[in-house]
Amino acid sequence: MSIQSSVEVQTEWGIVSARQAGRNLAKEIGFGGVDQARITTAISELARNIYLYAEKGEIVIEAVEETRGAQKKKGIKITAKDRGPGIKNIREVMEDGYTTSGGLGAGLPGVRRLMDDFDVDSVMEEGTTITAIKWLR
């Protein structure tokens, strides 16, 4: 499967566009209403982090497939890439309630709970790439 869309995040409108692109693809893949809301919310959090901390970056949303034996799994993969300052202490930002922006501190720990797979790769002064996958049940 090669359905993929990429959304530039530079303004608040980028957050909204990324959300909409995510909802559309999630629907197309066959996710139900609740998972669509989870995926859209996760994208919104990741896009907002780019906007708040890195100023600009990109959200890539794609359909993925995995074959394990006779079983084929379908899912949606979100990649959030930026060349911002990087995350100094990943353990800290994964804690509920930790915030430097005056928000609720629910962003990244929330995304991890909303999605199935979650990975943060961040290098100081170079940027951050976060990937998250939700599998279709």
Place this chain on the structure above:
Amino acid sequence: MRIPILKLSHYLLISVQVDLDDQTALQFQEDLLSKIHEEGSTGVVIDLTSVDMIDSFIAKVLGDVVEMSNLMGAKVVLTGIQPAVAITLIDMGIMLEEVPTALDLEQGLEKLQQELEG
């Protein structure tokens, strides 16, 4: 983009019909507080039936506007939160504990009446 705020005697009614971006949410916060001040409203119902996603930022803006309105002396009830939105908020660990809610607009208005009279 601005969210319309309707006046119904001492109450204000808002039905959020748009995909909320940050700026619209913050503008709404300001507009609602000014309107409460102008009209001397005692109660507010914010209906979220058409909202299909609330992330941590929007949740914070909503929670804050409820508290700000309370400070001014107006009670706010949130109504119509969709099942998928409720599930997502709890998954995220966002509780909105102090915020009065009701199933729909009708029950929201009843709740306001009870709170303001009782």
